[in-house]
Amino acid sequence: MPARDAPVGTLDTGKLYAARLQAARVRPYLATALFALHPVESRSVPTMAVDPYWRCYVSPGFVDRTPVEELAGVWVHEVSHLLRDHHGRSDRYAHRHELRGPAERLRMNIAADCEINDDVFGDGLVAPGGAVGPASLGLQDGELMEDYLRQFRLGPHTAHLAWLECGSGADGLPRPWDLGPDGAHGLSTQERDAVRFRVAQGIVGHPGNAPAGWRRWAEEAFHPPQPWRELLGAALRAAASAPGTGEDYVYGRPARRSAAVPGVVLPSLRRRPARVVVVIDTSGSVSDAELGSALLEVAAISRAVGGRRDLVGVLPCDAAAGQVRPLCGGAQGVELLGGGGTDLRTGFARALESRPRPDVVVVLTDGQTPWPSRRPPCRTVVGVFGRHHGRSSYDESDPEYVPAGPPAWARVVTIG
């Protein structure tokens, strides 16, 4: 099949560039990245390999024996390693888990390949022969390299992958043929960021053309999701400690400044710990494990901002609100009643009725609920269990029902 219009042993650049052009035609949103790659002829690489500086090392023999349409798939595969920063992520993973040695790097290359290969091919792009997918390792599609790395080890079932070689751009381990950071045609950190940014912008701007995996990448490329615990903690801490929450000037005790102004009674700023009521959506779509972990987090954070355990109240709420109960014995002691549909408006009303009035209301919900039309007279933090979006929005009595998102006056944290 391969057209032999070049002598054996020299790189058939016409074929290589025809493959790149085909790749750019079927994946227009990757064109910038494909054209930014600099091909380097190399007899040391078995097939094609990239380095972190956006050079693509190409074996002439491999180009010779591979049809153009498969070469196009390899181009996209290699550029995906660079766009998804697999070398940087491999280095960070290796650093965090103290992994070293070529075997671990091979494992990272395999995991990175799994992340790419499960959704880039098809629709005009042929998967190159021997492309490894998650299914061949008995794993699920659609996960990230780091998730795959936790799920498999090298063994007899991966022996056929030992030849896998996508270069230092895929797993971060320098190769003997790499030209290094000072070699010709390398891209600097800023140039790499700029190319990745332009590709991401193109995908976000025209999301219709790109598969879900690329859209997710584009959305997260420059705004990596943060762990929800820290976000919830920061939101709660800011709400509970902001000026105006439970603090006022009192004359009951002299101020620290009084020493400087004898003869004057200055008020001192006193603060009582913030009272927090946690309204929990018990409509059944939120799992107990998730609720328990979120609730423990809320209790721990309110202790950290100076609250006592008895100042944290818990209010289970489905269509009707229960009673506010103090969170005394940890999350285990809380009975979470309910299980029907949700109306958090009753939960808000009941929380604000409780005496003493709460300074902060934390709502843990899956978001499938009507919200109060007006801003409640206290700070509000909403933790939304994001995973359940789309799955539980179906309502038997009213299939057309689309719940509104959390209102703008609340600080919203997506959990999970």
Add this chain to the structure above:
Amino acid sequence: MSTYTPLPEHTGTSAPSQAGPDAAPAASTAPAAASRLDVSGALLALLRDTTTAPRPDPQLEALTLAVSADLPVLLWGEPGIGKTAALTQLATTLDLPLTTVIASVHEPSDFSGLPVIGEDPETDGVPMAPPDWAVRLVRAGRGLLFLDELSTAPPAVQAALLRLVLERRVGALRLPPGVRIVAAANPRSSAADGWELSPPLANRFVHLKWVHDADVVVRGLGGVWPRATLPALDAGRLPEAVALARRAVCGLLGARPALVHRLPSGETQRGGAWPSPRSWDMALCLTAFATAADASRDVLSMLVRGTVGDGPGLEFLAYLDRMDLPDPEDLLADPGGAVLPGRGDLRQATLDAVVAAVRARPERGRWDAAWALLAKAAETGAPDLLVVPATTLATLRRDDWEVPVTIEGLAGAVSVSQRADRAKVRALTVTRAGR
């Protein structure tokens, strides 16, 4: 840790004449003569006997430029990775005395001033007395003020700091222009009991992420710390630098007015850099400084993204990249002497711009010049980049225009395009059959 300044010789011993590395052998032969502290002093001196090696350090360069530009800098970094050491080196380089104030252990009144009642408050008023470190700074007239642990300071203290950072006022005192302000904060993930920065305070800083390099730390502990050569401004390039910075910022914001002001919306972006007229002004200033110092794009990228945020910062840098591309009109005027960018994606962007320019004003001469440019590009680079511009250029032909001879140079591109077409058909057959 990426920087290190050798500590001063051990001076705390009671008998300084016996201290120092030279005293070590003497101490071992005559233990009675030297006190125990002298021996420990000798050991400490040996431990501190490290050398430095030059090594480029973009984050220190960025810090130096921002401090030279007299903008308040906020270093985000985990505790114990050498932020203070970096500041010490910076102070030495800029020849400024360093004043460190731990924000989290102070009260708001330490920054807004303590009321002191004089003879007759009714006529004289109540002055707000500044703390001693501020008085000393003002007396010195110059210095580097380092506000440490900013994110763990309570909101009321942060509010008081707002005035210090923005108006440079501590109580009744005004800090002289020679004082530069740098703050440090721990990121939210490591500051378990920290508060986040309020958006108005965050908007006044250049945010720099301070990270350590494991290799540098290992080498440093082995006795060789890096020494960065810090950027110096080129006095001859100042007008050019200002012109470039103005052109870049105004050009981008003219085309994308939505980027002028955008409050952080998501929970993840709170407490960080975000675009506003104030932070764009800072970005303009930093671009001019980076240009005058001939700093690398990596340094400029850290500074701009730390000022207006990642997204707008990257758009700004992309705009700068486009400004670097040759002007299509210049290329059309002299296709023979044209120099095209070497990188594939930039070369394609340039050729696309040339074709767009011809489309905007189609004339026979310009059309021919564009073909000559494409032929030149075919000689010097990959042919697949030419397919789209050449196809578009061909559609611009008028009936009375003859196809130029130079088009023969594009035969390679045509054959590449045909091969890609055939491969696409085969690929579609395969992928559809597979479904």
